[in-house]
Amino acid sequence: MTNDEATAAHPDEPHRGGVAQRLNWLRAGVLGANDGIVSVAAIVVGVAGATTATGPILTAGVAGLVGGAISMALGEYVSVSSQSDSERALIAKEKQELLDMPEQELDELTELYRAQGLSDQTARQVAIELTEKDALRAHLAAELNIDQDDVVSPWHAAAASAAAFTIGAILPMLAILLPPPELRVPVTFVAVLLALAITGAVSAQIGGSSRRRATLRVVIGGALALAATYGIGALLGASGVV
Template sequence: MSSAAVQPVHHNGHHHHTQTGWLRASVLGANDGLLSTSALLTGVAAGQAGTHALVLAGIAAWVAGAFSMATGEYVSVSSQADTQAADLETEAHAIRRNPELELLELTHIYMQRGLDEPLARQVAVQLMEHDALAAHARDELGLTEVATARPVQAAAASALAFSLGAIFPVLAVLLAPAAMLLPVLYVLTLLLLASLGALAAWAGGASIWRGAARVLIWGALSLGATTVIGHLLGTAVG
């Protein structure tokens, strides 16, 4: 048997779950920016507001929504990061205080995954000798580099995704003829929602038609509801 070092093996298999996390967050942010801004503008437009008021409302909704998304994501992920740091500190203390017990704990984890006891203990020993805290963080706590909480990055990505969705209805207000604004907003919003839903479904290995249909139905309901409310309130106030 050759004593050469074992070379890492790479394969070309594509796993959908490796990309659904970031893509799902991006699509949700863009969906939120697109639909919330469009729904607000259809309601205001149905209330017979002028172009200046519509532009002001659209930009206000865009900026407020982006900051709201960023703030919520930052607070949420910061709390997650605090929890992860506390868990790691607790685990590090336990490893320093009773390494043999922690070794036994890791051995039992590998046995539950199908290894026999001698092999499970051998693996646990080698991993703890290499980096005990990393082994427990990954296999006991479920913390990996991919799952590490990054509050600033999450907040920026959330705000950017929201903005990418919100910019389209604002541009529609600026570019579309006033008499055609509501139809343009409806068609543009529903087409983009369907595209985003199909993209998310495709990346996750699901049916693109089902993914598009889901967002189309809820998007149409949202736009219809705000249009009716805007029309009723605009008529009453006028």
């Protein structure tokens, strides 16, 4: 069965290349959007608790959006760079071992397939045929579970994270600035919690976990964050500190 035939027969299973990168972009995107929603919403709601003036709310929101997007991108880039560097180092090491000791590597591959339950003869034959076709790919898959064409990109992950954070942050900015002053906070609460419910459901879909549990986690966490920052802002505003 070819790769295309396998994909058509099992559409929910990842038979194509690039799976790691696509999942990484999705993960970074969902997490970035969620962080953008919560962190910027908490900032603007906190400021709105202290003052109804539009200027300070807008300034704080924009600062939180720009700083958060850059921080998310840098963090994702560093994290994924470490992963991709490790994978590339392992690939280079395996290439050198195949050049230096091909017979020992063939024996090692045979033993790996034997350990998976194949008979001695079948394991040897599989190892030989796969080595003749693409020795490096066979060893990376069997030994390290790495696809040399599917090494994650730190630039893609960083861009996805920054863009998603920005998109997520725009929602609380609009929710806090567009309504009249007396409705700003309740509208922002409702908009943010609805958005968090959506990101929670999407993250659960990507990870194959319970949608209800994931949604409740992010909604409750977001509600607590908004309540805490609004309470602190209101307290500071009432005390005359700001």
